[in-house]
Amino acid sequence: MLRKVFRVTGGALLVVLAVAGCSAGGDGQSSATGGGAQTLVPVEQRKEPIDLAGTTLAGTQLDLATLRGKPVVLNIWGSWCAPCRKEAPELQAAAAELAGKAAFVGIATRDDEAGAKAYERRFKVTYPSFLDGGDMLLQLRGAVSSQSPPVTLVLDAKGRVAARFIGAVTRRSLVGAVEDVTKSA
Numbered sequence: 800m801l802r803k804v805f806r807v808t809g810g811a812l813l814v815v816l817a818v819a820g821c822s823a824g825g826d827g828q829s830s831a832t833g834g835g836a837q838t839l840v841p842v843e844q845r846k847e848p849i850d851l852a853g854t855t856l857a858g859t860q861l862d863l864a865t866l867r868g869k870p871v872v873l874n875i876w877g878s879w880c881a882p883c884r885k886e887a888p889e890l891q892a893a894a895a896e897l898a899g900k901a902a903f904v905g906i907a908t909r910d911d912e913a914g915a916k917a918y919e920r921r922f923k924v925t926y927p928s929f930l931d932g933g934d935m936l937l938q939l940r941g942a943v944s945s946q947s948p949p950v951t952l953v954l955d956a957k958g959r960v961a962a963r964f965i966g967a968v969t970r971r972s973l974v975g976a977v978e979d980v981t982k983s984a
Contacts, residue, residue, distance in 0.1 A: 874890055
């Protein structure tokens with residue numbers, strides 16, 4: 800009986816570690832920051848820039864390439880996602896604090912337009928968001944391996960993934976990551 804409990808518990812622990820993103824997998828440094836599991840990608844290990852363009856929930860066209868020159872915070876969220884709702888005020892506070900220093904863009908995943916727009920109104924989201932019709936996450940070049948939001952990426956000034964949070968972020972951890980990415984450029 801004890802051996803069976805250990806196997807189930809050990810297996811559950813592996814699942815928790817995989818979902819929480821506790822391993823850097825050689826791509827950078829990982830830490831649990833109280834703001835999601837954070838992975839920082841050293842400059843020399845950053846891959847090609849993320850190319851992502853489309854129509855925002857507000858109906859405007861947006862191409863991430865036009866935001867290059869400063870960091871971009873890319874947050875993957877869903878209106879149905881409890882941790883996303885918890886982090887929304889933190890993200891908005893970080894966006895206000897980093898205004899002019901970093902751009903913020905959201906991607907509503909596995910959502911519908913009405914739910915996503917209601918979420919943005921409820922949390923007073925001031926930055927644009929795309930509605931993922933099923934292919935946007937694929938365009939992130941493997942930077943988002945989890946199908947469970949929230950996931951937040953910090954792209955460097957060249958559009959490359961420089962930091963990743965799996966789980967809800969805090970204002971403090973996100974501002975710190977953007978500052979670190981800015982210094983490393």
